[in-house]
């Protein structure tokens with residue numbers, strides 16, 4: 185049954201196929217996608233490296249259990265649309281996850297090849313088939329069940345909301361997605377920059393859902409424009425899914441953080457990604473002018489990496505990442521760190537800002553930092569940074585972006601008194617059924633788990649959809665006392 | 669798409685719009701605002717909801733043309749539409765029966781203060797209005813204010829209407845005289861609000877201001893609207909826009925509002941050179957296929 189002509193030994197002799205990339209010197213000043221995608225030859229060669237393990241370890245690393253071995257085998261057989269369909273059995277956003285999943289700690293991190301050789305390029309292949317499918321557009325829309333007469337409201341249009349909408353609409357339910365911003369896609373449109381995830385890919389997914397009958401209503405802030413109780417009692421929604429993400433920015437709380445020139449990563453990235461401030465004045469929204477100036481971004485995750493690489497693309501002279509541990513502890517995807525360094529991003533590790541400094545006009549002029557060293561491992565298992573007394577130093581910068589992570593936005597929770605939250609303000613939901621403390625209301629994605637990943641949000645959205653489908657059918661609501 | 673039903677100038681550069689936005693009209697309360705985006709390439713700007721008619725499904729906005737987006741908006745007429753409009757945002761004013769409430773409006777601040785002033789009157793307060801403007805032509809909502817105020821004082825910089833001076837002059841006199849004042853609501857330029865705060869601080873008169881920080885999303889997501897207060901950092905779009913004036917760090921606010929001054933000046937200059945193509949952009953965006961289904965879908 186295997187279409188792979190090579191015996192296993194020879195497969196391991198093939199080097200991992202490299203992802204064609206835009207040259208660092210050019211891409212550091214444009215917003216076009218860095219990775220250009222494998223060619224057909226590259227993809228089929230890479231697919232041939234797969235050992236087609238009887239018990240594929242890779243699958244255990246994928247949060248949604250994509251049938252990796254099987255889709256790879258379909259690539260080897262030249263059936264790219266079949267491969268895409270195989271992935272879609274478990275993953276409805278493959279063009280996106282193929283690009284942004286932290287593969288090195290998930291599927292590829294578990295691939296057996298990685299023990300001795302380079303792991304299989306699973307993410308690159310997933311992206312390849314998803315792009316192939318989109319560009320060849322031969323797959324029609326899935327079958328839609330006859331109308332069930334039930335209405336579901338989904339709050340938030342990030343990966344959790346979108347994937348839940350896709351399942352529910354296929355089952356014949358009337359689905360409305362309410363989004364606070366004017367564009368649909370959540371972090372996929374306002375957070376992750378186009379050079380990693382072109383917006384056309386997100387739009388393609390959204391348009392497919394709209395054609396399937398999902399009603400998207402932008403410009404509705406649930407909790408303000410309408411409440412969950414009003415949706416259920418007055419507008420006749422039978423179930424509600426809260427998928428509002430973890431969008432509340434954290435700040436350092438150090439002197440000078442309010443100076444013009446200091447912003448959160450959310451603000452900086454939203455201005456550029458959602459509002460196109462990089463195209464000012466052709467677009468009206470401005471962004472701090474960093475052309476020829478020095479910029480520091482504080483943090484070490486994907487968001488920090490996205491912000492510092494965005495600053496570079498806006499023309500910064502020096503784009504600096506300040507992180508309090510070392511590169512090895514950075515939570516960002518390894519590919520992002522590698523790309524950033526190629527683009528000339530400087531990493532200033534083992535340093536922690538203690539104050540932002542101002543010039544005579546009251547604009548940001550620099551950051552004062554303390555040097556750190558690594559001490560004992562903390563609760564996260566990572567060695568915690570400890571300040572070195574008296575080691576203060578200053579870095580002159582005109583703009584600083586704070587990318588320290590995000591928390592739960594309380595808008596929905598505070599307008600829905602019977603929706604239980606955990607001590608950090610996230611919505612309490614049963615991990616399996618994603619039921620909340622309120623009858624008919626479910627919650628999924630970052631608003632339950634705290635900031636996580638696209639694939640986990642997608643998986644949670646689909647679990648919630650399944651539970652909602654069951655609830656709509658049976659009308660049974662087991663009051664989970666455990667919730668809360 | 670949010671159709672404009674009425675549009676008329678109240679004063680030079682100050683225009684009143686009645687806009688169809690049924691969901692917002694149903695929910696809005698005094699002190700809340702919306703964020704609008706005029707066209708596909710537009711920026712998002714906050715505007716206070718001056719009035720609303722839940723039956724008709726409309727809200728009223730009063731806009732002062734100060735930069736590119738507000739001047740462009742003021743070129744729109746009845747029959748035009750606004751691409752995106754979201755709200756009502758922010759916390760409503762804390763309307764209670766305080767006793768005597770002095771409402772101070774500077775410039776377009778009068779339009780922002782008026783809905784709250786009216787709600788204060790309806791709540792049984794004695795309302796004293798102090799309306800300031802540069803000159804007679806720019807005095808806003810005088811008949812509307814007169815209708816709800818037990819006393820109204822007009823102050824102009826040049827004395828062309830009411831008394832000559834600035835809005836804190838009559839406030840100062842009342843405080844010196846020992847008039848009873850239970851609450852001051854002051855809305856206008858940052859420096860005006862700061863001056864009012866300083867004036868009422870010694871006597872500890874409770875004073876509320878509405879802060880005009882820069883905003884993007886209006887939901888607490890970007891932190892761009894953050895203000896520094898005695899109680900720590902607050903987000904004007906969700907925790908405000910009204911704050912205890914004596915807790916606000918106005919200097920920081922004034923500085924933050926200058927963040928994009930060079931870009932704003934450049935945008936205004938380009939707009940002035942060719943306002944018609946900007947207007948064409950709005951009219952084009954608002955004729956495109958609605959990416960945002962109209963609101964009646966809500967009532968399906």
Ligand SMILES: Cc1cc2nc3c(=O)[nH]c(=O)nc-3n(C[C@H](O)[C@H](O)[C@H](O)COP(=O)(O)OP(=O)(O)OC[C@H]3O[C@@H](n4cnc5c(N)ncnc54)[C@H](O)[C@@H]3O)c2cc1C
Pocket residue numbers: 284285286339340341342343344345362363364365369370371372375376404405406407427428429430431453486487488490517593595596628629630631635636637638639641
């Ligand atoms: C800059 C950045 C880079 C990232 N990079 C990666 C990466 O490389 N790989 C990866 O796997 N993950 C990455 N992540 C994380 C990932 O994007 C999130 O985990 C994921 O998007 C969460 O999905 P979600 O559906 O729960 O919420 P979100 O994507 O946050 O979407 C929530 C949506 O709900 C809307 N909303 C909020 N409140 C309301 C309300 N009251 N009414 C109506 N709408 C509301 C918001 O506007 C938003 O559009 C990144 C995150 C950021 C910020």
Ligand SMILES: Cc1cc2nc3c(=O)[nH]c(=O)nc-3n(C[C@H](O)[C@H](O)[C@H](O)COP(=O)(O)OP(=O)(O)OC[C@H]3O[C@@H](n4cnc5c(N)ncnc54)[C@H](O)[C@@H]3O)c2cc1C
Pocket residue numbers: 701712713714715716717729730731732733734735736737738739776779780879880881882883884909925926932933936
């Ligand atoms: C909660 C709130 C309610 C408001 N209500 C009204 C109202 O009812 N009527 C009205 O005319 N104006 C109102 N404003 C002010 C209005 O939003 C700004 O005048 C507008 O954004 C300016 O945009 P612009 O492009 O025309 O001018 P710009 O060229 O952008 O700026 C001109 C001036 O306006 C200030 N400004 C710029 N952007 C913003 C912004 N996003 N938010 C606040 N100030 C800004 C700048 O500091 C600058 O001094 C309100 C502001 C806030 C925060």
Ligand code: SF4
Pocket residue numbers: 245246247248249250252275281282285287290291292306307310639
């Ligand atoms: S969804 Fe993510 S983890 Fe799973 S196979 Fe695809 S890239 Fe790997």
Ligand code: SF4
Pocket residue numbers: 233234235236237240241242243252253294295296297304306
């Ligand atoms: S573990 Fe690696 S080699 Fe084995 S099936 Fe999965 S991808 Fe192929």
Ligand code: FES
Pocket residue numbers: 882883884885886887888889890891892893894903904905906
């Ligand atoms: S405007 Fe973005 S948080 Fe207030």
